[in-house]
Amino acid sequence: MPNRVDQYAIGIDIGGTGTKYGLVNHRGDISYRGSNIRTNEYDDVNDFVDDLYKELKPSIDAVGIENIKGIGVGAPNGNVYTGTIDFAPNLPWRGVIPLAKMISDKFGLPCSLTNDANAAAVGEMMYGAARGMRDFIVITLGTGVGSGIVSNGMLIYGHDGFAGELGHTIIRPGGRKHEGTGAHGSLESYASATGIVLTAKEMLQQTDKPTLLRNYPLEQIDSKLVYECAMQGDEIAQEVYRFTGQILGESLANFIMFSSPEAIILFGGVIKAGSLILDPTKEHMEKNLLNIFQNKVKLVLSELKEADAAILGASALVWEKREV
Structure with a gap:
């Protein structure tokens, strides 16, 4: 054998x-x-x-x-x-x-x-950043926002197998409509690659500030373009990531106070923006935690090759x- x-x-x-x-x-x-x-x-x-x-x-x-x-x-x-x-x-x-x-x-x-x-x-838990951990949350930030919650070494499935839909929690009541679900103000409608594009388009309509993004038709703006403009120092594109990080950080604070994980592990294309999104995420996560939770939870990136x-x-x- x-x-x-x-x-x-x-x-x-x-x-x-x-x-x-x-x-x-x-x-x-x-x-x-x-x-x-x-x-x-x-x-x-x-x-x-x-x-x-x-x-x-x-x-x-x-x-x-x-x-x-x-x-x-x-x-x-x-x-x-x-x-x-x-x-x-x-x-x-x-x-x-x-x-x-x-x-x-x-x-x-x-x-x-x-x-x-x-x-x-x-x-x-088996191969990546959570090896040896018994309490952690994985957040996947791509076209949508997915999540998996592990508590005491066990994945939380709930009574029906569908627990852990943190991407569909409402973090801005009455906010942006999610076209797939019809819900208003869900995390996925803001913190996904799709949400980043929507935020960029909203900001273009709300301000007259010069930005590289105005060099492109609205229908050509995608998350990759927003990232490229932000990396060139474009203020509006960088503000898109700051706003996205704020909403993500506020949401992570709620998740931490719910399950008190050792770490939150981020994965997906959105986090390729690095400090542009991670710094505001960390700032607003800590800012919105009770002091008994502050500075205890690691915010780490996945160790798995995409x-x-x-x-x-x-x-x-x-x-x-x-x-x-």
Whole structure:
């Protein structure tokens, strides 16, 4: 029998556009990776599972199926208790999809499934910045805002499997409308890459100050452009990040007073702005904490490579000890 490091887990990350997958050992070494599956091209989930199997079968045969402990899947609206994807708005399959069972039946291996942000938290605990920690929160800042909360060494799933949607908490009551949910004032509508673009456009309309952003049509402004202008010293672009950091910091203060984590780990494209967003985030986080929480919680960046993080997070579900 192989020892633990000779065993493998398959990690699968299902996104609205593409699906990434890989074969990972217990140390987090990825011996095979792929991303040839375009999720949005599969109207029938059965065809999706069939092609996923075809992509992974050569690597499974290479190491021997007896040396693979299982499959972990991170997916939008993934329910860890039922193994289903429930009404995911950005996937082509409607309703409740029993994906874990479908994958398990096709591959002949046990399959665990949860949402992508929870998978990221397990990945950080297994391979990344949260190794050795028992209480922490992972916040993913990309197109949206995701989160995974670990308390006393266990990921918090809640009674129905959907706990930890911190991105959809209301932090500006009556504020900006979130087009996907219809909610007003949610964290995701401000602190995501999408939110940064909306803030930039609002600031352009609210001030006559000169800015590099005015050199571009409104429809061409994206988060990358805002970042590039901010790095060139543009005051409006830098103010976008200061405002975003303020809202994120205020929100993190609430999350800290709820669960008292050892650290908050930030991950995703938005944090590439570095001190432009991290400094105001830290300032407003500390400013809004009760003194018993101040200067106790580390604000750290993910240690997982962005290109590998989704696969590592999903594969870590296989090794996770979980009580359900």
